[in-house]
Amino acid sequence: MVTNDSVVAKSLELGAREFRSRNYSKALKIFARGIEVAERKHKEQQDSSSTPEYYVQYQNLLDSRAACFMSLNRLDMALKDSEKLIKIYPYRTKGYLRKCDVLGRSGHELRAFQCIDKGFQRIRRYSLRHQDKLSVNERLFKKMEAERSRLAEKLGLEIVVDADGKEHKRRKYVSLDPMTRLPLEVSILILDSIGQRELLNLMMVSSTWYKVIRSMARFMKCPLLIPNINRRQFDKFVRFCASCTTDRQIGSLLLDCSPPDEQYILTQLVNSKINVRRLRIRSRGLSNQVLVKLLNTSSVARRFFNDVEELYMDLHIIDDGNGLNTLLQYLRNASVVLLNVFELTTSMNVKRVDQTESVLKIANFDLRLHPALNLKNNRILMNNLFHNASFSSLKSISLADCNVNLEDLRRVLTSGLLNLRLERIPSLTFRGLAETLHDTHIRLKELRFTEEGGQGRDPEDLRQANFDLSFLCDVNLLELSNTSLTASACSKIIQATGDNLIVLRLTANGHLAFGPGPLFQYAPTSIFDFQQLVNDCPKLKELALSRCSNLDNRSLKKLVTEMNLQGQPKSLAVLDLSFSDINGLGLIALFDTWLRLRILKVYGCDISDETIQYAEGKGFVDRIWCESTHSEVLRSIAISR
Structure with missing residues (x-):
């Protein structure tokens, strides 16, 4: 004869087997049959002080059926089974763990935390009072504690124990500063799309923002100065670079100077001990004689221009017989030189030196003269340049509006030349x-x-x-x-x-x-x-x-x-x-x-x-x-x- 106890035990065994085989619908029917028998027997013995032998099996049946409902994505039915399990056995861990899992999957994380916290407090309090009457599964109880801590961390809650041993829950202080919450790479990627004027303002937000922006390669390696900068603004920039860069290395720098301050700004730049790899100078009155005088009298200036690899400059040429040759002698390590001559005059003191100077590492040479310049002075300048300079390492040359003849042109057409650009060369x-x-x-x-x-x-x-x-x-x-x-x-x-x-x-x-x-x-x-x-x-x-x-x-x-x-x-x-x-x-x-x-x-x-x-x-x-x-x-x- 089949007894109620055997039906409950058999249902649990067969249902668990089908559950492991992922036959959830079949396992659900088997668990339902066992729960029906166990529930009827439970109602008959509610007033009895004795505990039936199938007590643990009934608990496992309810928990297993809730697991089946969850696997079938029937979270509402799983929630009912877990609540029923808590109602029947309020001092057991399985019901709270199951309900917390169901609520978490439903997206109700706050309710899940309240459920697991209530069960944790109830079981701990009752076990302290009735240690001899209540046996708690230590493994599942530790699991409850870990789940409670995880949900509290996720919700931004902090559990604090006072001097009396009572627990209090409060919100953690969470910084809303995006610079601290976002990964550093993401922050730099966002800041990289912002203009330098805005970046300078953002550096004053906090020390964290200051450090992050200062560490950006684009910001310090390629600073953007305002157009028509004057000496006061440039002095401020030099002091800023001294405080931000330990090695004082700048990849690219564009100087658009105010005409009265051009010579002062250039002198301050070379004396600041800042190394610039790519230098662009937009000037309106700077002449080659000013540059040569600075280079002749200052060893710091010579070291500065010796370290420049690429030079782009607007220049007023005062031809004293040597033209550009004296200036080019100081650019021994420059691989790219672009000179835009906007004015050309002849000096009263002509000191022609007939000697060949080698410009060692100029690989790309670009010389552009204003079309309105005097053709005679233009011709003299080109003749002095190509007679007194040797472009042995030249790979690319560009000449625009230069009055150069074929004989002088042959001097720069070396065997290593790859790129040639000639624009509006007279009579060519x-x-x-x-x-x-x-x-x-x-x-x-x-x-x-x-x-x-x-x-x-x-x-x-x-x-x-x-x-x-x-x-x-x-x-x-x-x-x-x-x-x-x-x-x-x-x-x-x-x-x-x-x-x-x-x-x-x-x-x-x-x-x-x-x-x-x-x-x-x-x-x-x-x-x-x-x-x-x-x-x-x-x-x-x-x-x-x-x-x-x-x-x-x-x-x-x-x-x-x-x-x-x-x-x-x-x-x-x-x-x-x-x-x-x-x-x-x-x-x-x-x-x-x-x-x-x-x-x-x-x-x-x-x-x-x-x-x-x-x-x-x-x-x-x-x-x-x-x-x-x-x-x-x-x-x-x-x-x-």
Whole structure:
């Protein structure tokens, strides 16, 4: 005969087996059968002082069924079973632990803490009073204590015991300072997007903010000074650097000095013992004689400029016979030198020294003269510079509006030269440049050439040239602007690059036409061959055809047709068609191919906003730059500043 006790025990055993097998629904039915028998028997013996033999099994059945409900995500039923377990057995740990678990999963962490705290206090108080009558499971009781501490920590509560042994709960003091609550890396990432003026204000919030901002590499390595800074403001900056940097190393510094204080600020900078790797000086009256005098009289100034690796400077040149040579002698470790000469005068005391000085580590040299300067003084300055200086380590040179002849130019065209940029050199044509490059046997990587008055010269086709274009065989960037080259000459130059071109820019070449039609003042002798262009540039990533003659919708369609036929260049991402005769129809025809661009520039073209939105919406191009978008960008930049 099956007794009630055996039914309860069997239900617990079979239900636990199904629970371990994850058959929760079946285990739920088995537990329910056992609980039904145990509950009926419990009601019959409520008034009896004796405890039935299935007392522990009944407790386990209720707890196990609550676990089944939780596994089936029926938290409301699990909560009822756990509350029933607490009501029947208020001095046992299982009911409180189960109810706390159910409430925690439901997101009611405060109620879970109140439940576990109430059970913990009740069981501890009763066990102290009735040690002989109550047996507490030590393992589960420690688990209750640990769970109570975890929830209190999570809720920001602090449990304090007073002198009488009573417990009190109070809120912990939690700092709302984001600099202390966020990880340091996240704080620096946020601060890195804030301007320096705001950072200086934030440094006054607290010592924590001060230390974090001071530790930012961008803040101390590349400080931004206010424009038109005066001597009082610069002295304050020097004192600030002395307090923030122990090694006094600054990666990049831009000095935009107030004209009356330029010499004072430069003197204070070199005497501050701050090492600057990249120095930019925007001046309005600083001359080479002032710099040379400072360097001649101060060993600290010589050490300062000896440590400068990159120098960018606006300069007033007073030519005393040595030009820039004396100044360049002190830049022995500079690898990049950019000089923007805004004024050029001749000194009354000319002291010409005929000796060759070696500028050791200048790898990138950029010299720009104002176009309005006197050509004679310009020529004397260039002659002194290239006769008295040796650029043996030169990798890149850029000359703009410099009156230099081919003989002087040969002195800097060393075998290691890779990048050459010449803009508006008087009387210099591409033919003369090509002959000079051919004689020096160099191999360029980048060539940028802007001819002075090229559209006013006779067309140059390079047909009877007594030189080859082998110096272009490794060129990957070619830029030709305002030249007198014809279409055949340009094709020959592009073909000489040997399929290595990545960037090609043809701008305002008056004798170069891209199709029949109305001609400009200087009629082109031939039409550019798009077939050869596409064939010779398979690796092209950027193509600029701006201010070109007769570049209209029909010419653009020919270019698209050749790209479709040859299937190249696949990597083309940037296309510049600014100031040409194309309109919206030509723009749509441009994408009647596999071509997908990252940037399309159509400044000065008749392109409607609807066409731009259509092209961008269809995914033909990521961004179209035209007059409207350009003005929006400038306006947004002005607002942000």
